[in-house]
Amino acid sequence: MVTPSIDLPNGLLMTRLKLPPWLVLLLPAILILMAVVLIPLLLSLYSSFTSYRLTRPDSITNWIGTFNYEKAAKDENFWAAFGRTVLFLTIALNLEMLFGLGLALMVSKVTKGQRLLRTVMMFPMMFSPILVGFQFKFIFNDNVGLVNNALQSLGLSSTAIPWLVDGKLALFSIAFAEIWMSTSVFGILILAGLYAIPQDPLEAAKVDGCTSWQSFRFVTLPFLMPFIYIAMAIRSLDVARAYDMVQIMTNGGPARRTELLWTLIGRTGYVDAKMGYANAMGYISIFLAIFFTVYFFKKLTSARAELGMGG
Amino acid sequence: MKFFAGGAGLAALALTTATGALAAGEFEGVTLDAKLIGGQQYEALYGRISEWEAETGGKVNVISSKNHFELDKEFKSDIAAGTTSWCVGSNHSSFASQYPTLYTDLTPYVPAATVAEYVDANIAAATLEGRLVMLPRAQFDVSALYYQKSLYSDPAKAEAFKAEYGYDLAVPTTWKEVSDQAKFFTDAPNFYGTQYAGKDEAIVGRYYEMVVAEGGELFTADFHPAFNSDAGKRALAWFVDLYEAGAVPPGTTNYLWDDLGNGMASGTIALNLDWPGWAGFFNDPSASKVAGNLGVAPAPKGSAGNRTGWSGFHGFSVTEDCADKEAAASLVVFLTNEDSQKLESAAGPLPTRDAVWDYVTEQAKGDAFKSETLAAFQETAKTAFAVPATPYWIEATNLIYPELQAAILGDKTIDEALADAEEAVDEMMQENGVY
Amino acid sequence: MTTDRTHRNRKRALRIAHFIGLFIAMSIICIPGLWIVLNSFRPTVEIMAKPPVWIPNELNLDHYRAMFGGNGQGGVPVLTYFRNSMVISVTSTIIALLVGMGGGYAFARYRFKGKAALFVGLMATRAVPGVALSLPLFILFARIGIIDTHFGMILAYVAMNVPFTVWLIDGFFRQVPRELAEAAEIDGCTRWQAFWRVEFPVARAGIASAGIFAFLTSWNEYALASQLTRSVYSKTMPVGLLDFTSEFTLNWGGMCALAVLMIIPALILTFLVQKHLIAGLTFGGVKG
DSSP states (O other), rough: OOOOHHHHHHHHHHHHOOOOOHHHHHHHHHHHHIIIHHHHHHHHHHHTTTTTTTTTTGGOBBBOHHHHHHHHOHHHHHHHHHHHHHHHHHHHHHHHHHHHHHHHHHHHHHOSSSHHHHHHGGGGGOOOOOHHHHHHHHHHHHTOHHHHHHHTTTTTTSSSSOTTTTTHHHHHHHHHHHHHHHHHHHHHHHHHHHHHHHOOOOOOOOOOOTOOOHHHIIIIHHHOOOOOOOOHHHHHHGGGHHHHHHHHHTTSSSSSTTTTHHHHHHIIIIIOOOOHHHHHHHHHHHHHHHHHHHHHHHHHHHHHHHHTTOO | OOHHHHHHHHHHHHHHHTOOOOEEEEEEEOOEEEEEEOOOHHHGGGHHHHHHHHOOOOEEEEEEEOOOHEEEEEEHHHHHHHHOOOOOOEEEEETTGGOOOOOOOOOSHHHHHHHTTOOHHHEEEEETTEOOOOOEEEEEOOOOEEEEEGGSSSSSHHHHHHHSSOOOOOOOBBBHHHHHHHHHHTTTTBBBSSOOOOSSSHHHHHHHHHHHHOOOOOTTTOOOOOOOOOHHHHHHHHHHHHHTTSOOOOTHHHOOHHHHHHHHHOOBBBBEEEEEGGHHHHTTTTTOOOTEEEEEOOOOOOSSSOBBOBBEEEEEEEEETOSSHHHHHHHHHHTTTTHHHHHHHHHHHHBBBHHHHHHHHHHHHTTTTHHHHHHHHHHHTTTOOOOOOTHHHHHHHHHHHHHHHHHHHHHHHHHHOOOOOOOHHHHHHHHHOOO | OOOOOHHHHHHHHHHHHHHHHHHHHHHHHHHHHHHHHHTTTTTHHHTTOOSSSOOSOOOSSSSHHHSSSTTTTTTTHHHHHHHHHHHHHHHHHHEEEEEEHHHHHHHOOOOTTTTTHHHHHHHHHSSSSSSHHHHHHHHHHHHTTTTSSSSHHHHHHHHHHHHHHHHHHHHHHHSHHHHHHHHHHHHTTOHHHHHIIIIHHHHHHHHHHEEEEHHHHHOOOHHHHHHHHOOOTTOOOOHHGGGGOSSBOOOOHHHHHHHHHHHHHHHHHHHGGGGGHHHHHHHHHHOO
């Protein structure tokens, strides 16, 4: 698949520069991330202390200290969006994990046509988040949408249910779209984990008379935990991709009922052009992301330690 | 030096554009980078660019082609990064005031006689702080009332309506009548009386024109918020009342233009205030169920006797950093000249030149639907008005619309919602040093 | 006897439950997607119809024909977008995999100071909200002059995917027992030979899934692409979807047609590459 040609330049580098091998191996990753993420990030950190407006580029030199941060801290709309984002992430990620686990277990038990099933399972991953946004906006349209049309045709409902407007339903609809889009990620990672499970402990468990639930609970699940945490962490980092989708579906509305951090920041930064303020809100929300990352990383390490793969 | 160069260009341009022809090879070797709005409705015009190239010897390089909102984001990013040396950009009257530094004043490059050929109101809206920042193309937008004709030819309906409301059922001319009829026609969830755009700038625009129709204003002359008034409350009450009565689809607060258009085309909406660009779509049997049953009337009036008439238009601008503004201005004039506007308006969009208005009216003779549509839009255009000319218009709409939605959905009362919106806009204006 | 029968009954019930569960899950996964495919063949009047038209009266290729049509007839430079998407996604995936294999191997096999912090640091770069990143990145790219180029997009996507590939591949290398490579080295292999002959094949499942993820992320990414691309030189297909929207209108049927063209190559690629996931299965055999 991947050509083995990199061993040559790496080998050369190692002998010439006498860097420790781990650093040589990591150097490309570090350099690329510094150039594409770290430097721009410093720029936006700086701009969060200015009254930077996109349409007035000279405003970037107008240092206003922590004004933007104070403004964000006092803004109830910001904190409401913050809380809603945490809630949304918690619900969506946990459900995705459960559904993904269920899906992977079901698919792994299938003997015929598994290859096709695996591809079908990954079907939603072929959909660009922005397309998913349009798709579910039309599906959940209250007047001519697929869901309401189906419910009305089947006689299950005689009213037009405002999926994207009602306070609870709107969040549900967004979460549904998000879960539809991303459960596959859990599914496929857990499936890969299931394939990597060594067979002998499972067989030993069977010999010892364990029920299938017991062997799942005490053999399979602990082994899957690192994969689940990897998937969790990756998804929690990646979940901001839902921005495209939410923006198309509701754009945070109506009446801020589905306002998430990303829609709020995106609108403030690009539509209102208040980039300084948007970046300040962005930095506060980065703590949220880092919290999730560190949390899952800790979980990952302990799950690995249990399996004797620590270090 | 620069001044003289500009002056020379002006003279040359005055000579050529006055006769409507371009000097051959005038811009030999000049390449203009352009960022033009993409999308079916707009791109037919760009076919004419090659004519301009052939006549002047210049070359146009389209370096960006995006939809309107993406283009807006790109312009803002460009201003921020200082990458503004491209020359010609698509612009929109509602967005133009946001780019105070990006575009140059076209007055020195376009002869006054040429400017006079455009509709005066459009030129006025394209002039910000005394600078003519864009020339309008034949994409003028104001909304008129689309309706299903069959609803007005049913004697049973007419009788029932008269019994309930005490006056004859006819195509509405006031917003009060629209409201009555919308409630009367509604048969949820299969049929709704009307609908409205419910989010973003769209609902604020709709609210804005309703405030004007009720005799109020959105901002004072120095941009203090002025909508927390009796007129403002009456305007908002119109939206709230229809929502509470269930005469609009319950999802309407999440609708943007495409949802509204699809709703009307699905045949489930009786009355729909919408843009001219939809006329062809609504009357196309392969796209719309109301084709053949579609009437168009001028926008109704509010209680103050004013028509609603929030309007906007697309146009082209030349950047301040453009290396060859004469060539760029020549292209902009070319893309908005009579032939260009005839080409664009043939497909339905409304022109922004007096002569072309006459021309399309002439052309529509014999086609009843086209004539009716044009007459309705022309009548509405007479009293149309642009958005308030403040760079903070879009920012203000983002503060106002969640409050309007909150009132419509019943999260807040009308008074609370308008008071909160007023306070937020006031704070924003002060923070930006407007007053 | 009775226990045997209940056992058999339970087994049958389980099998039926399994089948039903799988069927429901697959339906939920497929229906919204197939709805898009169906819409691409239906005239607009039927898609948004009310009362709904459940059984299509008419299926045609109009949306596709229009899409490949000329300027002004709804034409969209699909082939150019397709080429851009392909070049950018494939290149960035390969680079991200190579970089990720290096990084993942380092984290899985070497002990060094500050490892945990470095790891979290790398991961945190992915946690940065795109909104906070897109503008400064744009300014930076604009200064170097790589806006609207394949190179710029590839660079951005490599950076976006590297934390992810490092993490994933690291996880899979950890599943490979150290002894395996050590045994190979004892057998006279160099470290690199041991890596390519023993550890790489075993971790191939992980690398394949990292590859699929990286490819699909790049293939479908919109937020950054909409900022860093401008014109047909580099616009990718997700950005191209927006060509079907204009200020007031949205051509949903046309958008679906382009979406289908986006989905098919991704689906084919996934179908081809996913068999490497099975490689993980052999791992059990290797160890056992």
